[in-house]
Amino acid sequence: MAVVNILMLVPWWAMAIGSVCGSAGNYTANGTYQSNLVSLSRTLPGDTSSSPQLFATATSGQAGAPDAVYALALCRGDMAFNSNLTGCSACVAGAFQYAQQSCPNGKAAAVYDDYCTLGFSDSSAILRTGFSDRSTLFQSWYYLNIPGGDPAAVGAGVRDMLNQTAQLAAARTARFVTAFMDGSSGAVRTTLYPLAQCTPDQSAADCLACLQGLVGVLNATTSVRLGGQIHILRCHLKYENMRFFNDDNASMVRITPSSSVTPAPPAPTTNKTTRARPPWVIPLIVAPPVAALLYFVVFYCRRRRTRRRSRYTRVDWEMEAELSEFSVFDFDDILDATDNFSEENKLGEGGFGPVYKGVFPDGVEIAVKRLASHSGQGFVEFKNEVQLIAKLQHTNLVKLLGCCSQGDEKILVYEYLPNKSLDFFIFDETRKTLLDWNKRLDIIEGIAEGLLYLHKHSRLRVIHRDLKPSNILLDNEMNPKISDFGLAKIFSSNNTEESTTRRVVGTYGYMAPEYASDGLFSIKSDVFSFGVLLLEILSGKRNSDSQECGDFINVLGYAWQLYEEERWSELIDTSLVPMHNLAEIRRCMNIALLCVQENAADRPTMLDVVAMLSSKTKILAEPKHPAYFNVRVGIEVASTTTTQSCSINDMTISITTAR
16 A cells, blocks of 8 residues: 555545545546445445444445445544544545545545544455455654654663553543653653544454554664654544543553663763862862752751741742732642532543632632643643633633642632533533523623624634533623633734634534634634533533434534424423423524624624524524534535635634644
């Protein structure tokens, strides 16, 4: 098989890192083989996403016939943990498109995406669980090396880490594991995050053999790289120096370097002739360091006592240079308030770490976001969120009370909101009844007002990039507050020109299509996310939940069909029945569909949205079809997302590259 350029950009969700074309030759255009392949491209994405293990195999045509096509697809295991079924099916569908562009008319191809693997062939051999054809091998490595240390020892440490990760994955029923190896000990002095996965139909022995075969491919050059990945059709390994997967922290495994892999010994000293020092020299050498140490201890203790006496005006010396205008809390005070981060005080687990409830001695309740030391958010992202939220003041934004940084600990302290987040209510069959239509409308309007402030009225123009129900917190009176600005992009308040991002971040299912596929983002990206959120509030269904969406893979397509057929009331949450506000509800559905239109230029701004929500007499435009308007199985695709080649209407262009 021939390796194809890994940086090809193709439409839709096909953000593949690479593909390998088979050597079986090409099929005849418009022939039976192509027809069977098209049939698989329609059914396999849905079969994969609906499988509990996000894995499926399929045959199209009569098995054994010359024109039969055999295929398998596997989505990355952390998509199951996050119930990202729409993202899984879209990834597999995009992989089929990528294969058609990178291996045109090819009878066999293997496509490797960051989130899924696809393989098809005219040979049924790929369906055998022990299939380990190295002709499907693909590898991609970061161009920088792991800093410091002896290269031989570092390479041995990386191979040891990957071998341990392979053993952990093979031992699990799902044949999938995520882990981290702390860089504080061992030969590798950088914290690394490995992932290993096999197709779940393999035995533990087959999986281990497959993964160990990949480790064996590493050589002296690749084994010291700061990150990389290596694939064959039935298994893959990947690691980076930052967390790239979406597992919660509890599911990660800590890998300890083997005792046989140790740091390189210090370089030998040169053979210079040395002379014994006179006895009187030793006190002169030792005394100054001892005196300095005593001075430091006394100074530190005095400083600590001073800081503990002024709870709300303290400045942490580690943060002073970066956040000179922002006071921070003492770490010991945070420990006291949260009872040493006890499980009883734990409110939940976010993408960057757990959140705890705390109470200060004066009775002030707080929510403490403790960023995991092995999370993807480093000091730069931490400082970004702190500085951003400190400048934002609005009734529909969560209020930041302070922060703390000590060693590896990075902590944000927010106001405590007792009613948790919006998803806690709208997706629960019992609790959703607490939200009648008037309360839901208040929440919708509050979110819209908060977004309008971020986009237009704050001192800095802010694009949130991760708007979703779990990031909408509710106060005592169920008023919404937008939270979690760790992924936000900041611009000057009058900036409407191009801006660039090199990494697509956020949550699939809420991403605008131009952002998910090409890295294009603007205020219209947030408008799209708001539209998805609005449909979820109206329906009580997650966008990724395709169980009640007819032939469609998500709520967007289902809502569009019902709206077109004047059956829109069938989408509305049954807990709102009887519906006494039909006109308002239909109006909100119209607004939501305007927000999720495929073309960003067609979407309204949040200023328009607020105006439409506040005026019952304003005539609304008829929406065009939404993005991701796809059917699941056996029905022609009604719409696909196209790729823009230029930047228009506040849109920004970014080239997505491998990390």
